[in-house]
Amino acid sequence: GGSPVHTAFLFPHKRDKQELKQLKANQTLLLEEIYNLTDLNKKVSSDLNIQVQNLTQEKENLRLQNQNLTTELDEVKNETQKLQKEIKNLKGQIETMDRHRNEQNASQAHPNCSxxxxxxxxxxxxxxxxxxxxxxxxxxxxxxxxxxxxxxxxxxxxxxxxxxxxxxxxxxxxxxxxxxxxxxxxxxxxxxxxx
Incomplete structure (x- = not known):
């Protein structure tokens, strides 16, 4: 009668070993997956950082371009104002010349005036x-x-x-x-x- 009792104790022990082996294999797979995910996370974070840096640089470039365009616009406005003043002066000169010519013509037609x-x-x-x-x-x-x-x-x-x-x-x-x-x-x- 002692043999069956001994066998009953051996099977659970074997089953525990197999289960432990399976758990260890699963653990290894999980560790590999964690490693792969960590590596992927590092790559994604690195790419994301590069994209953020690129976007930050692009934003700075756009800010500088906008600043340059604003400066250029101010220069064009100043130049336009100068040209408008020059046109006004030239119109005044033309009007003065026309007035003098009309006065000369009038003085020739009406010498009493000049x-x-x-x-x-x-x-x-x-x-x-x-x-x-x-x-x-x-x-x-x-x-x-x-x-x-x-x-x-x-x-x-x-x-x-x-x-x-x-x-x-x-x-x-x-x-x-x-x-x-x-x-x-x-x-x-x-x-x-x-x-």
Missing amino acids: SCQKGWTHSQSSCYSVNNAKPEDQKTWKEAREDCRGKSSHLTVKFVKDNSWNEKTIKGYWIGLRAVGREWRWIDGSELTNQ
Whole structure:
């Protein structure tokens, strides 16, 4: 009768050993998995840190770009203001020049508003200059017309009838009258009248 009792004690002991062996194997697998997960966690953390650093650097770059763009915008605004002032000054100069030109035109049309140039004679609404050329310097009608044009004027129209110059060496003066075809015309285009 002692044999069966001895066998009953051997089986549980064997079962415990197998169970312990299985637990140890499971523990090894779990340790490997923990190791792998720890390694993966380190890699993910490292990648995440790199991404955070990259994003932080990118954010800093964008901040610097924004700062540069703001500075550039301020410079463009300042340059625009300078150009606007310059345009305003130029417009003022143009207006002044236009005013002076209009005053000159008005003074030529209305000499009472302003005197003629030095050496020129005022009559009615215009200014006149008499060129007493020496015989060797006397000009043809065309040359006289060009000489007048060079002085921003033209040969006289209708002024001679009220004036005469008594110079012994001068036999006559060119005036702004010429024959066009069979008609006499003033150089301003008006026809010669009985006046």
